[in-house]
Amino acid sequence: MRDLFYDLVRRNGMAVSIYLMLAVSLWVFILIILPQLTMLDYSFRFNLPPAKIGGPEDVYTLEQYRYFFQGSGASDGLNTLDIGILFKTLLAAVFVTVFDLIICYPVAFVLAKSSTGAKARLLVLALIVPYWINEILRAFAFRILFGATGVINETGMGLGLWDTPIDFIRQDVALYAGLAYAYILLMIFPLYNAIESLDRNQIEAARDMGANWWQVHAKVVIPYAKPGIASGMTMVFMLTSGALAAPQILGGPSNLWFTQLVYQWFNSGGNWPRGSAYAMVLLIVCIALVLLVMRLFKVSIGEIKQ
Amino acid sequence: MTKEISLEHVWVEFGEFTAVHKANLNIAGGEFFSFLGPSGCGKTTLLRCISGFQEPTRGKVKIGGQDMRGVGPNKRPTALIFQNLALFPLRSVADNIAFPLEVRGVDKKTRRKRADELLELIALPGQGDKKVSELSGGQKQRVAIARALAVEPDILLLDEPLSALDLKLRQHMRTELRAIQKQVGLTFIYITHDQGEALTMSDRIAVMNKGKIEQIGDGKAIYDHPTTSFVASFVGENNVLDGTVLSNDGKVMKIDAGLGTPFTVENHPAGGPALAPGDACHLFVRPEALRLSKDDGAINQFETNFITEEFEGNMRHIVMNASGTDLKLSLINDGTNAIDANTPVKLDFAPEMGIALKPGELASA
Numbered sequence: 001m002r003d004l005f006y007d008l009v010r011r012n013g014m015a016v017s018i019y020l021m022l023a024v025s026l027w028v029f030i031l032i033i034l035p036q037l038t039m040l041d042y043s044f045r046f047n048l049p050p051a052k053i054g055g056p057e058d059v060y061t062l063e064q065y066r067y068f069f070q071g072s073g074a075s076d077g078l079n080t081l082d083i084g085i086l087f088k089t090l091l092a093a094v095f096v097t098v099f100d101l102i103i104c105y106p107v108a109f110v111l112a113k114s115s116t117g118a119k120a121r122l123l124v125l126a127l128i129v130p131y132w133i134n135e136i137l138r139a140f141a142f143r144i145l146f147g148a149t150g151v152i153n154e155t156g157m158g159l160g161l162w163d164t165p166i167d168f169i170r171q172d173v174a175l176y177a178g179l180a181y182a183y184i185l186l187m188i189f190p191l192y193n194a195i196e197s198l199d200r201n202q203i204e205a206a207r208d209m210g211a212n213w214w215q216v217h218a219k220v221v222i223p224y225a226k227p228g229i230a231s232g233m234t235m236v237f238m239l240t241s242g243a244l245a246a247p248q249i250l251g252g253p254s255n256l257w258f259t260q261l262v263y264q265w266f267n268s269g270g271n272w273p274r275g276s277a278y279a280m281v282l283l284i285v286c287i288a289l290v291l292l293v294m295r296l297f298k299v300s301i302g303e304i305k306q
Numbered sequence: 307m308t309k310e311i312s313l314e315h316v317w318v319e320f321g322e323f324t325a326v327h328k329a330n331l332n333i334a335g336g337e338f339f340s341f342l343g344p345s346g347c348g349k350t351t352l353l354r355c356i357s358g359f360q361e362p363t364r365g366k367v368k369i370g371g372q373d374m375r376g377v378g379p380n381k382r383p384t385a386l387i388f389q390n391l392a393l394f395p396l397r398s399v400a401d402n403i404a405f406p407l408e409v410r411g412v413d414k415k416t417r418r419k420r421a422d423e424l425l426e427l428i429a430l431p432g433q434g435d436k437k438v439s440e441l442s443g444g445q446k447q448r449v450a451i452a453r454a455l456a457v458e459p460d461i462l463l464l465d466e467p468l469s470a471l472d473l474k475l476r477q478h479m480r481t482e483l484r485a486i487q488k489q490v491g492l493t494f495i496y497i498t499h500d501q502g503e504a505l506t507m508s509d510r511i512a513v514m515n516k517g518k519i520e521q522i523g524d525g526k527a528i529y530d531h532p533t534t535s536f537v538a539s540f541v542g543e544n545n546v547l548d549g550t551v552l553s554n555d556g557k558v559m560k561i562d563a564g565l566g567t568p569f570t571v572e573n574h575p576a577g578g579p580a581l582a583p584g585d586a587c588h589l590f591v592r593p594e595a596l597r598l599s600k601d602d603g604a605i606n607q608f609e610t611n612f613i614t615e616e617f618e619g620n621m622r623h624i625v626m627n628a629s630g631t632d633l634k635l636s637l638i639n640d641g642t643n644a645i646d647a648n649t650p651v652k653l654d655f656a657p658e659m660g661i662a663l664k665p666g667e668l669a670s671a
Contacts, residue, residue: 199390199392201388201389201390201392202392202394204359204379204386204388204392205386205388205392205394206394206405206409207359207378207379207380208357208358208359208379208380208384208385208386209380209385209405209406209409209453209454209456209457210380210381210406210409210410210457211380211405211409212380212409215409219405219408219409220394223396224396
């Protein structure tokens, strides 16, 4: 920390360095650490009316976490509904992440290795432009696209592929498509960065030594791009499992995303401590899952930040 | 095991630009063949045609008599060693060497055995578990060769593999490459812009310029009997004089180069196209072919003035001026060749050491 500060001073001078350090510290503390700590604190309290806050009943408790695991019943029964929603959310997020990886890898590879100069810039622009539109509007666009009278159903029925409109919303097709689309850029750019720095000769050398295309990717490109893949997957997974707008708009009526549960406790439920506890559970489970997967694939956090 | 390669009227065009201009040649199995030329002369493009990364626009590349059109680089019996070697940094030395076996589905134990054999061959036994980054430049070089040899290709293609090494190591690797080639008996096709490398290692050399093969021959033929002005000026040092052919009786030519008495130059059967009286020509005389005249009236004698001298220990490189043209002169430093800087000096050369060629493009120094 001290070395970092001296280095900053040497490069930018004292005034700029102090400003940078203060700005970054405030940013991290006020916008990240403080709210999370407050949430953590909330999650260990009872949901009391304002009058009783600070009173003798305002003590720390594990009640909110117990509720997540056991539900309202006092018996040992599990809260299968909420736990089930958590697992479904995580599973869906993993699915969306893997799906994003599969569609983004070829795009990133072509962008990094086959296109040059103006063509590459045009491709990048084409990728970015749709994201100038608000996330919620994009979600609604997907709703229209996948609706009973939407373009996809109309086209499908027009071509005679199916007779009655398919309910893409209820079957969560619209939700998965919307989520996959929402964070595509966060997958493409880390992949692009990683692949771009790979020496072209490595690919040609592998080809020359008899590797087919699949082997070139499996044995040369993917191992090299592993940090980029990990970085992209982490971001997409975290954002997908924490997404709220897309599930609200595109999710089927009988299908809750875990964040919607959190939202309900905060909002209509009026139970902030329980909402906090649920949010903490989601956060911890997600981080644990990411760390576990990184351990499995032997990627370190240090590698990712490159 | 070794296969001959033939290029039949190979053209490579990138839009308007012609990278290779009607290349025609045969390389025998087991030969050490070099393409020599300045950068941008098309030698790397030609190599990529042989390895399969580039399809010729016209013409055929045949390996072992078989047309290679449509055969991918992974299906050709060639192995390419890249200029920057392109070793895989995330793999160990042994895994690098065994990569070609791995992609062919050879099991792990056999792979390791073969890698160890090859490590013996390149004199790096027991270093298989090291990381590539732990090796020195020369060792990396040898690992790249071992990797290329792992599946016993018929032809090894080398794209300026020594250019990244320092001088001493480069000279050492020349000897070593030649020794490995002799030992494994493969066809080596070697790309270089360094004439020293080409001359010392190759059985035959093709000198290229601007996409065209100028001359094919062994080192001695290329150096002693160049057939074009480009080859004469690109390979080795050379002095060039503009002249006019006065007579040519098939054995000797008389050439007027504006330096007094016309010069007498012998025709050589391996030399360039014959010149007729009245033709303009380039007359080449190598710095080591010029000598200080022992006595007046010697054949091909002319007068020069001393300009400057570069002392290299065993050799003295002297610049003399003859009627406005600077000439380089290399003399052995044996104490017998004193030059007085202030008086004119007479030089001469033997008739068989002069090379008269049609005027053509000269290599830029």
